[in-house]
Amino acid sequence: MxxxxxxxxxxxxxxxxxxxxxxxxxxxxxxxxxxxxxxxxxxxxxxxxxxxxxxxxxxxxxxxxxxxxxxxxxxxxxxxxxxxxxxxxxxxxxxxxxxxxxxxxxxxxxxxxxxxxxxxxxxxxxxxxxxAGLPDAGLPDAGLPDAGPEPTPHEGAGxxxxxxxxxxxxxxxxxxxxxxxxxxxxxxxxxxxxxxxxxxxxxxxxxxxxxxxxxxxxxxxxxxxxxxxxxxxxxxxxxxxxxxxxxxxxxxxxxxxxxxxxxxxxxxxTDLGALRLLLHGAAPMPAELAVEARGRLGVELQTVFGITEGGGPVVSLAPHTEVGAPPVPGAVCVGRPMLGTALRITDSDGREVGQGTLGEVQVAGAGLMQGYWKRPEATAEVLRDGWLNTHDMGCVDADGLVWIVDRRNDLILRGGQNVYPAEIEHVLRQSPNVADVVVVPVESPVWGQIPVAFVQPRTPEAFDAAELLGLCIEGLAAYKRPSHFLPLETVPRNPAGKALRPRLRELAHRLVIESENTP
The missing domain is CATH 3.40.50.12780 (ANL, N-terminal domain)
Known part of the structure; x- marks a missing residue:
């Protein structure tokens, strides 16, 4: 229809x-x-x-x-x-x-x-x-055959x-x-x-x-x-x-x-004179990259935060929106809910929390998925009472702007304290030698989990673990600092641009845990 x-x-x-x-x-x-x-x-x-x-x-x-x-x-x-x-x-x-x-x-x-x-x-x-012999409003087109007689209409999907x-x-x-x-x-x-x-x-x-x-x-x-x-x-x-x-x-x-x-x-x-708006999403846009893109491409930028289960884009940050300081270093402002989308932040028990408080981002609206195909249990885990749990951690500030910190499943629990990978990644991106970075947890018998940073240097010889550690000492509390900095030729990402964190967690386990246990 x-x-x-x-x-x-x-x-x-x-x-x-x-x-x-x-x-x-x-x-x-x-x-x-x-x-x-x-x-x-x-x-x-x-x-x-x-x-x-x-x-x-x-x-x-x-x-x-x-x-x-x-x-x-x-x-x-x-x-x-x-x-x-x-x-x-x-x-x-x-x-x-x-x-x-x-x-x-x-x-x-x-x-x-x-x-x-x-x-x-x-x-x-x-x-x-x-x-198919369907009418084409009687309009001529030399490249197409005549429409022929009026066919029996077909009712498409409702x-x-x-x-x-x-x-x-x-x-x-x-x-x-x-x-x-x-x-x-x-x-x-x-x-x-x-x-x-x-x-x-x-x-x-x-x-x-x-x-x-x-x-x-x-x-x-x-x-x-x-x-x-x-x-x-x-x-x-x-x-x-x-x-x-x-x-x-x-x-x-x-x-x-x-x-x-x-x-x-x-x-x-390249002549980019026609380009007016660059929409971006799927992963956080570092602030310095956004500034460079505006200047060199001569375009406005618009952030799009979406989720497949939510029907696609659900939150957007329009160009020229005034944005304050992030509630957590590395948090990304994604804007305000789009038309037809309601949004709330809840604690782990599903209770709505107030402005400025970090929690799980949930959305509601007629655009939500019907469910996961033949997966009622999985559907029930994320859809409840008309609300979809995105599994993203974030908050809403006093201006009604939504900030995303990390996915709940990416959160690192070190000695009972929450460590947000986005905060560490934000600090490491301050290095001019870092092209990309992803932080994942590895198991620790003492702390439960500790962060490990995979770093894609701008050039192979630019990787400097001592420099990266210095940035973390200067910008992060001790419990947030990665235990290891591991170079990668390219950070693996899926076609949508999202880091393949499960693959990196497995790689971190092999490189860190198994190597330490090898005689």
Missing amino acids: WLNHVVRRGLDRTPDALALRDAGRDVSWRRLHRDVEALAARLRRDVPRGSRVLVLSGNRVEVIETYLACASAAVVAVPVNPALTDREIEAIAGSVEPAAAVADAEGLARLAALYPGLPLTDITAVAGLPD LADPVMILHTSATTGTAKGVVVDQRSLQLNALSWLADVGPRPGTVFLNAGPLFHGSVVIALDHLAAGGTVCVLDRFTPQGCLAALERWQVEHAFLVPSMVRLTLDARALPS
């Missing part, structure tokens, strides 16, 4: 304007409508209403067309990360029991081997599927019907399938219009993976009547080229992408 209306509205108002674009195709609203209904007709033919359809492909405009077609056909799209192993894909497929799949060439080969007999559609051939199952990034455990309905997408689009305000025709660059929950931001710009440009994969040079070539006005990047873009050799010679 909602996504169908988004496509139809674009067709009715600006049929020849660009809706989608990537390196291989420009897709007008008229073409988008045709492609979506052609694929929806194929899906209606192959699978029953309400079935799950795997979507396994690298970034391309046809991925978005596939999501829209699934909604039109009243089936549920299940995006899958192409980087997953066959075993991980089998775990997802075993849970959702797909009735069909849409995939690129590599995905088709993998799925054909894993699931012989599963109906497969080549995503690269969507534009060549037989026309507002309360599941339309996507987005799997979490599993930074704290096994990935879970987040069930998203169209009401969630509708609310998010309306809140995005209210808080970000893209105008019709705004050119937006989607630089992140389309299988991730951040895809809702692309859908938000599409709902605003904008043009969504899809980057096949992020590289600093490729991102800069796309920003210039497509005259991008809004872009969403994670902080690590911003850092790499600023360090790119092509930046001084």
Whole structure:
């Protein structure tokens, strides 16, 4: 219903304007409508209403067309990360029991081997599927066939019907399938219009993976009547080229992408005159990086705090908002709740706490997930009485601004005292030799847990543990100081830019605990 209306509205108002674009195709609203209904007709033919359809492909405009077609056909799209192993894909497929799949060439080969007999559609051939014969408002287009006779209308997914199952990034455990309905997408689009305000025709660059929950931001710009440009994969040079070539006005990047873009050799010679707003999220944006980005890119910055289970963006910090000192060093101000989102801070027993008091951040609203797919116990752990526990630690200040300190699961308990990794990371980022840093706990027979810092130096020879220790002695209480500083060529992060803390905790255990116990 909602996504169908988004496509139809674009067709009715600006049929020849660009809706989608990537390196291989420009897709007008008229073409988008045709492609979506052609694929929806194929899906209606192959699978029953309400079935799950795997979507396994690298970034391309046809991925978005596939999501829209699934909604039109009243089936549920299940995006899958192409980087997953066959075993991980089998775990997802075993849970959702797909009735069909849409995939690129590599995905088709993998799925054909894993699931012989599963109906497969080549995503690269969507534009060549037989026309579904739907009316196109009588508007001419030399590149499209005549609409033909009026077809029997099909009822797509309703507002309360599941339309996507987005799997979490599993930074704290096994990935879970987040069930998203169209009401969630509708609310998010309306809140995005209210808080970000893209105008019709705004050119937006989607630089992140389309299988991730951040895809809702692309859908938000599409709902605003904008043009969504899809980057096949992020590289600093490729991102800069796309920003210039497509005259991008809004872009969403994670902080690590911003850092790499600023360090790119092509930046001084790239024309970014069209770029007006850089949206960022998924990880904290260091203050010094934000200042550098504003100055060198000549753009406004807007913080977006979101969670897949919450329907995507739920809190945003608008440009030019006056922000005071953080309640805890390293805490990040993420702004105020967006339209349709309620927010509260609670203690460990679920009782709401007052302004300035650290606790667990909880959100409520019609955009919340329906639940985790076939995981009622896991759903009950985070959804209670209409409130979603984000598992983030934070507070609300006297001005109503929300501050995030750390995820509750990342909190380090040293001798009964709370140690926030973000506070240590903030101190270590003061070194000009540090490109990235992540702090994780390791077990201690004396203290329970102690912090260990993984540091990515700007150059291999720039790593200096003595310098880092000196910064911590100067800026942190003794119980907060890391016991070890471990160099890494690159801090591992998932496609959304979040540090892979479980992997780093395992690595810290091997490097610190096991090495100390080796004779």
